[in-house]
Amino acid sequence: xxxxxxxxxxxxxxxxxxxxxxxxxxxxxxxxxxxxxxxxxxxxxxxxxxxxxxxxxxxxxxxxxxxxxxxxxxxxxxxxxxxxxxxxxxxxxxxxxxxxxxxxxxxxxxxxxxxxxxxxxxxxxxxxxxxxxxxxxxxxxxxxxxxxxxxxxxxxxxxxxxxxxxxxxxxxxxxxxxxxxxxxxxxxxxxxxxxxxxxxxxxxxxxxxxxxxxxxxxxxxxxxxxxxxxxxxxxxxxxxxxxxxxxxxxxxxxxxxxxxxxxxxxxxxxxxxxxxxxxxxxxxxxxxxxxxxxxxxxxxxxxxxxxxxxxxxxxxxxxxxxxxxxxxxxxxxxxxxxxxxxxxxxxxxxxxxxxxxxxxxxxxxxxxxxxxxxxxxxxxxxxxxxxxxxxxxxxxxxxxxxxxxxxxxxxxxxxxxxxxxxxxxxxxxxxxxxxxxxxxxxxxxxxxxxxxxxxxxxxxxxxxxxxxxxxxxxxxxxxxxxxxxxx
Amino acid sequence: xxxxxxxxxxxxxxxxxxxxxxxxxxxxxxxxxxxxxxxxxxxxxxxxxxxxxxxxxxxxxxxxxxxxxxxxxxxxxxxxxxxxxxxxxxxxxxxxxxxxxxxxxxxxxxxxxxxxxxxxxxxxxxxxxxxxxxxxxxxxxxxxxxxxxxxxxxxxxxxxxxxxxxxxxxxxxxxxxxxxxxxxxxxxxxxxxxxxxxxxxxxxxxxxxxxxxxxxxxxxxxxxxxxxxxxxxxxxxxxxxxxxxxxxxxxxxxxxxxxxxxxxxxxxxxxxxxxxxxxxxxxxxxxxxxxxxxxxxxxxxxxxxxxxxxxxxxxxxxxxxxxxxxxxxxxxxxxxxxxxxxxxxxxxxxxxxxxxxxxxxxxxxxxxxxxxxxxxxxxxxxxxxxxxxxxxxxxxxxxxxxxxxxxxxxxxxxxxxxxxxxxxxxxxxxxxxxxxxxxxxxxxxxxxxxxxxxxxxxxxxxxxxxxxxxxxxxxxxxxxxxxxxxx
Numbered sequence: 015x016x017x018x019x020x021x022x023x024x025x026x027x028x029x030x031x032x033x034x035x036x037x038x039x040x041x042x043x044x045x046x047x048x049x050x051x052x053x054x055x056x057x058x059x060x061x062x063x064x065x066x067x068x069x070x071x072x073x074x075x076x077x078x079x080x081x082x083x084x085x086x087x088x089x090x091x092x093x094x095x096x097x098x099x100x101x102x103x104x105x106x107x108x109x110x111x112x113x114x115x116x117x118x119x120x121x122x123x124x125x126x127x128x129x130x131x132x133x134x135x136x137x138x139x140x141x142x143x144x145x146x147x148x149x150x151x152x153x154x155x156x157x158x159x160x161x162x163x164x165x166x167x168x169x170x171x172x173x174x175x176x177x178x179x180x181x182x183x184x185x186x187x188x189x190x191x192x193x194x195x196x197x198x199x200x201x202x203x204x205x206x207x208x209x210x211x212x213x214x215x216x217x218x219x220x221x222x223x224x225x226x227x228x229x230x231x232x233x234x235x236x237x238x239x240x241x242x243x244x245x246x247x248x249x250x251x252x253x254x255x256x257x258x259x260x261x262x263x264x265x266x267x268x269x270x271x272x273x274x275x276x277x278x279x280x281x282x283x284x285x286x287x288x289x290x291x292x293x294x295x296x297x298x299x300x301x302x303x304x305x306x307x308x309x310x311x312x313x314x315x316x317x318x319x320x321x322x323x324x325x326x327x328x329x330x331x332x333x334x335x336x337x338x339x340x341x342x343x344x345x346x347x348x349x350x351x352x353x354x355x356x357x358x359x360x361x362x363x364x365x366x367x368x369x370x371x372x373x374x375x376x377x378x379x380x381x382x383x384x385x386x387x388x389x390x391x392x393x394x395x396x397x398x399x400x401x402x403x404x405x406x407x408x409x410x411x412x413x414x415x416x417x418x419x420x421x422x423x424x425x426x427x428x429x430x431x432x433x434x435x436x437x438x439x440x441x442x443x444x445x446x447x448x449x450x451x452x453x454x455x456x457x458x459x460x461x462x463x464x465x466x467x468x469x470x471x472x473x474x475x476x477x478x479x480x481x482x483x484x485x486x487x488x489x490x491x492x493x494x495x496x497x498x499x500x501x
Numbered sequence: 502x503x504x505x506x507x508x509x510x511x512x513x514x515x516x517x518x519x520x521x522x523x524x525x526x527x528x529x530x531x532x533x534x535x536x537x538x539x540x541x542x543x544x545x546x547x548x549x550x551x552x553x554x555x556x557x558x559x560x561x562x563x564x565x566x567x568x569x570x571x572x573x574x575x576x577x578x579x580x581x582x583x584x585x586x587x588x589x590x591x592x593x594x595x596x597x598x599x600x601x602x603x604x605x606x607x608x609x610x611x612x613x614x615x616x617x618x619x620x621x622x623x624x625x626x627x628x629x630x631x632x633x634x635x636x637x638x639x640x641x642x643x644x645x646x647x648x649x650x651x652x653x654x655x656x657x658x659x660x661x662x663x664x665x666x667x668x669x670x671x672x673x674x675x676x677x678x679x680x681x682x683x684x685x686x687x688x689x690x691x692x693x694x695x696x697x698x699x700x701x702x703x704x705x706x707x708x709x710x711x712x713x714x715x716x717x718x719x720x721x722x723x724x725x726x727x728x729x730x731x732x733x734x735x736x737x738x739x740x741x742x743x744x745x746x747x748x749x750x751x752x753x754x755x756x757x758x759x760x761x762x763x764x765x766x767x768x769x770x771x772x773x774x775x776x777x778x779x780x781x782x783x784x785x786x787x788x789x790x791x792x793x794x795x796x797x798x799x800x801x802x803x804x805x806x807x808x809x810x811x812x813x814x815x816x817x818x819x820x821x822x823x824x825x826x827x828x829x830x831x832x833x834x835x836x837x838x839x840x841x842x843x844x845x846x847x848x849x850x851x852x853x854x855x856x857x858x859x860x861x862x863x864x865x866x867x868x869x870x871x872x873x874x875x876x877x878x879x880x881x882x883x884x885x886x887x888x889x890x891x892x893x894x895x896x897x898x899x900x901x902x903x904x905x906x907x908x909x910x911x912x913x914x915x916x917x918x919x920x921x922x923x924x925x926x927x928x929x930x931x932x933x934x935x936x937x938x939x940x941x942x943x944x945x946x947x948x949x950x951x952x953x954x955x956x957x958x959x960x961x962x963x964x965x966x967x968x969x970x971x972x973x974x975x976x977x978x979x980x981x982x983x984x985x986x987x988x
Contacts, residue, residue: 137645145648146640153633158624161632161826197684201850208720213700229848233695235722339648339855361716363688367854368826 030065031072038073039082042093049095050242050249053083084255094252095221095242127442128479129472131449133273133334133422136397136472139390140337141382148376149369156372164368166360167352168195168344172375176344179378184305185319186328188346194355195366197341199301199331203227203266205362206299206327206345207234209354210263218256219266220248222454222465224273224301227266236263240456243272247279250286257294264297269317271304271420274454274467278419284317291325297351298326304421306335307391309398312419324348332374334422335387340370394422394471401470404480411491422471425451432490433463440486446479517552518559525560526569529580536582537729537736540570571742581739582708582729614929615966616959618936620760620821620909623959626880627824628864628873635863636856643859651855653847654839655682655831659862663831666865671792672806673815675833681842682853684828686788686818690714690753692849693786693814693832694721696841697750705743706753707735709941709952711760711788714753723750727943730759734766737773744781751784756804758791758907761941761954765906771804778812784838785813791908793822794878796885799906811835819861821909822874827857881909881958888957891967898978909958912938919977920950927973933966 028036038053054062056070063070074091077083085091152160167173173190180186180193196202203226211217213235219227221240231238239256242249248267256262267287269279279287291298302316318328331343347355359365377383398418405415405424412429428437434450441448451465466483473479515523525540541549543557550557561578564570572578639647654660660677667673667680683689690713698704700722706714708727718725726743729736735754743749754774756766766774778785789803805815818830834842846852864870885905892902892911899916915924921937928935938952953970960966 134650137649140645140648142640142644142648146637149636149640150633153629153636157629158627158824161627161629161824162624163621163820163825197850200848204849213722226848226851229844233845233848235700333650333851337645337648338650338851341850341852341854357716358720361687361713361720362691362849363684363828364713364820364825365828367828367857369857370854 029072031069032076034063034065034069034073035076035080039077039080042082049093050244050252051093052089053091053093055090081259084251086251092251094255095240126445128446128475128482130468130470130476130479130483131447132472133469134338134472135334135390135422136393137337139386139393141377141386142337144380144382144386145337145340145373145377148373148380151376152369152372160369160372162368164365164371166194166356166365168193168366169368169371169375172371172378173344175375175378179383180328180330180346184302184328185315186346192346192349192352194345194347194352194359195371196343196345196359197363197366198333198338198343199303199329200226200230201362202329202331202343202345203230203299203301205355205358206264206297206329206347207231207236208358208362209351210297211236216260216262217264217266218253218262218296219456220268220272221456222274222451222462223266223456224268224303225454225456227301228456231264231266238456241265243275243277245277247272247277247283248287250283250290253287254290254294257290257296261294262296264299265291266299266301267317268301268303270302270314271307273303273421274423274449274451274465275425276416276418276421276423278314279317284320287317288321288323288325292323296325299329300326301329303331303334306387307394307422308420309391309395310419314420318346327351335390340374342366342370342374397470397476401468401476401480404477404484405468408484408487411488413487422469424468424470426466426468428464428466428487429491431494432487434466435463436490437466437483437486440490441483444482444486446482446486448483516559518556519563521550521552521556521560522563522567526564526567529569536580537731537739538580539576540578540580542577568746571738573738579738581742582727613932615933615962615969617955617957617963617966617970618934619959620956621825621959622821622877622909623880623884624824626873626877628869629824631867631869631873632824632827632860632864635860635867638863639856639859647856647859649855651852651858653681653843653852655680655853656855656858656862659858659865660831662862662865666870667815667817667833671789671815672802673833679833679836679839681832681834681839681846682858683830683832683846684850684853685820685825685830686790686816687713687717688849689816689818689830689832690717690786690788692842692845693751693784693816693834694718694723695845695849696838697784698723703747703749704751704753705740705749705783706943707755707759708943709761709938709949710753710943711755711790712941712943714788715943718751718753725943728752730762730764732764734759734764734770735774737770737777740774741777741781744777744783748781749783751786752778753786753788754804755788755790757789757801758794760790760908761910761936761938761952762912763903763905763908763910765801766804771807774804775808775810775812779810783812786816787813788816790818790821793874794881794909795907796878796882797906801907805833814838822877827861829853829857829861884957884963887963888955888967891964891971892955895971895974898975900974909956911955911957913953913955915951915953915974916978918981919974921953922950923977924953924970924973927977928970931969931973933969933973935970 056067060067060070074083078085081094083091083093172195173193176193177188177190180188207230211234215236216239217231217236218239218241220243228238239260241253271278300317305314305316316328318326328346332340401424402418414427416425418424434452438448438450449467451467452463455462470476543554547554547557561570565572568581570578570580659682660680663680664675664677667675694717698721702723703726704718704723705726705728707730715725726747728740758765787804792801792803803815805813815833819827888911889905901914903912905911921939925935925937936954939950942949957963
């Protein structure tokens with residue numbers, strides 16, 4: 015809970031509760047609180063300040079109206095995180111301008127670096143031989159047809175395969191006509207953005223989240239609002255509060271093994287989120303990066319499997335599961351939206367590659383998927399275990415690691431007043447690349463520089479790299495004497 | 502020249518020249534004139550109406566200020582074509598809603614139809630065997646690397662090849678760093694649109710033109726203005742007039758063998774267009790569909806070859822030249838713009854397919870290009886000759902055919918009051934698909950329904966199809982007795 019001990023009122027001619035609201039707001043913002051904290055109870059604050067309860071109630075109402083706080087019935091009043099201003103001219107390009115090693119939000123990597131930043135899968139597990147056979151089968155069978163224009167929605171036999179695959183693999187019932195094949199998840203977001211948004215529309219996204227979605231939505235002129243993550247997924251109180259005020263068109267979310275936090279949405283929150291989408295009339299874009307890559311043997315279905323009202327648009331990429339270079343993913347969307355997506359796909363790049371889509375269909379038909387995904391998950395389980403053992407050794411100097419039940423990464427919280435920036439540059443000097451946590455925030459907010467994401471997906475010298483990161487953190491901690499606890 | 506014989510002035514309290522201007526404007530719009538026509542000389546109109554020369558001069562100036570007409574120094578005053586209103590809500594999807602056979606501007610084709618509408622190349626000439634070899638070379642040599650994430654700008658060795666290819670093939674000097682590989686020309690337009698436009702910006706395009714660009718620019722919230730085509734390319738007087746008023750960011754143009762008219766920009770107009778781009782600070786997007794496919798042996802270089810000021814962005818697709826299914830093209834842009842395009846490419850779909858880009862590089866290195874492009878052009882020369890001979894036989898019943906020096910199509914002007922719609926549906930009943938001319942106009946304007954585009958690129962039964970189209974036109978002409986001449 016935030017403390018508000020003494021407040022001095024300026025004589026402004028405003029009513030007392032207005033002056034109180036202004037003062038509380040300034041005090042809260044100065045505190046650097048990230049949002050989500052409970053404010054003192056009405057009675058407690060009134061008593062401490064020597065004012066009427068009604069004055070505090072009125073002040074809290076002013077804060078609600080200003081979007082500074084929200085009230086959870088029966089629980090109290092909570093601070094909202096700062097909202098994100100509309101995108102500026104060159105925001106996309108400038109976003110990470112002060113990281114000299116980052117180019118447009120992409121971490122660049124020179125040959126000798128150990129990469130603990132990228133979220134790419136390891137090339138060791140790519141089913142190259144199986145895919146080569148599939149490509150040659152297609153070229154022998156289909157000849158020139160493999161190189162003709164392709165339907166914008168994708169090669170129909172592949173869409174049939176994906177519909178049945180989605181049912182058996184993810185518990186999602188859909189028809190081939192509800193599927194559109196895309197050039198990976200990124201293009202799915204681009205098409206959804208174009209198909210549903212106009213300049214000035216509002217989009218919600220998890221914060222922190224996959225930051226590649228930011229440029230997609232802002233390029234379309236949308237206003238992005240970050241909804242904070244909690245240990246059981248999105249903070250739905252804040253989402254509901256914002257939804258009522260800003261009427262979003264879309265919510266971007268990763269309900270299973272979220273990136274970068276690794277958190278999954280709880281069962282209760284899944285149901286409530288679907289209801290909120292109905293109530294406030296928005297689409298939930300579910301980016302399912304990792305539901306297949308479960309590292310502890312649990313098997314969580316995507317949110318789409320529970321979607322009876324047609325509110326969830328399911329986005330799946332094969333970049334993480336098979337290999338990024340096939341640049342293929344798919345969308346499952348309600349039929350009416352899919353029609354619009356198809357028109358937008360045509361306007362964007364006419365269609366995907368017929369050759370790759372036919373080869374992917376042949377690959378699925380060859381029955382290699384089960385074997386490959388088993389190999390892939392097995393490889394990541396080993397890597398995750400090795401990485402977690404190493405990271406656990408950093409606990410004594412204040413590093414907390416998030417749970418890792420699926421996916422490719424570990425979300426670390428740094429101790430005290432150490433920033434991701436310090437560690438990033440220190441590691442870089444030692445030729446190790448880590449992802450600073452602030453890269454995953456839509457906009458800077460208090461506490462956003464306190465994290466690192468360590469990816470164990472593909473580094474060749476994983477253990478050596480982690481050893482160096484640990485040394486860098488320890489050295490930084492030791493350098494700072496008597497470090498203070500933030501907030 | 503337009504005739505303005507009698508004009509009745511209403512008493513409105515306005516000055517005489519204002520009333521005259523209003524009346525002329527209404528009269529012109531009612532006449533359905535498409536724009537570009539010369540108005541009567543000042544002296545002639547003043548004499549005919551019994552007013553002072555000064556009154557007519559003032560009235561013409563009002564028309565200029567309103568964007569209704571423009572003055573070509575030393576030549577006279579000309580009617581401007583109607584401008585295009587900003588895009589509406591569901592414009593893209595609704596554009597061709599009243600053609601029941603068109604879906605989102607795409608002509609759909611059932612199996613038994615003879616296709617004289619599509620602009621796809623014929624699968625007979627696809628170098629499938631050469632490409633299969635290239636794909637296998639890459640898979641054997643590069644293995645998993647072919648399936649890793651690719652640089653957003655494209656596979657560097659391919660960019661090197663394309664830089665040298667552009668020099669030898671098109672006379673364009675550029676560095677690999679000025680090249681970005683795209684998923685075809687359509688994606689190049691999408692990226693350029695995102696990289697340079699904000700909602701409300703103005704884009705100019707040839708009218709008629711490739712209509713697939715319309716949805717790209719309107720999805721970005723741009724306002725599109727059509728600049729009429731003349732026998733030697735864009736009407737640059739109108740372009741200059743509009744440029745001064747509306748300050749476009751982009752001009753979309755096909756200077757060589759324009760689609761659908763087949764017209765090329767004259768030498769004089771090339772120079773003037775480059776100067777205009779400098780003067781009014783816009784980029785020229787040059788879509789080079791067909792400069793390779795010259796059917797009469799002439800060899801026109803792209804406009805980009807003359808661009809010393811970095812005003813031309815060159816867009817090249819291999820869809821028409823090799824095969825559409827490789828979904829690969831490239832952009833040559835000034836370095837600063839290319840950097841922005843790269844960020845936008847990353848936001849749009851991360852990167853193209855590494856496999857296809859590596860295979861294309863291997864294909865170029867195998868030295869097959871020269872042989873293939875020779876075969877391809879040879880095949881189209883034969884098809885063009887056959888088609889033109891057939892179309893020449895329609896002259897007696899009033900069909901005019903545009904010149905065909907390059908490309909895949911013949912632009913026909915229909916006689917009298919016959920519309921493209923009538924012929925389209927009549928042909929369709931006979932299982933032949935032709936492209937109605939109105940599909941190529943940004944917005945409806947007078948005269949826009951008087952054309953057909955006949956594509957000779959890929960129809961298997963080209964001669965039979967053309968025979969049927971000829972019969973349909975003749976039957977329609979005969980049905981209409983005493984047909985009137987339009988305008």
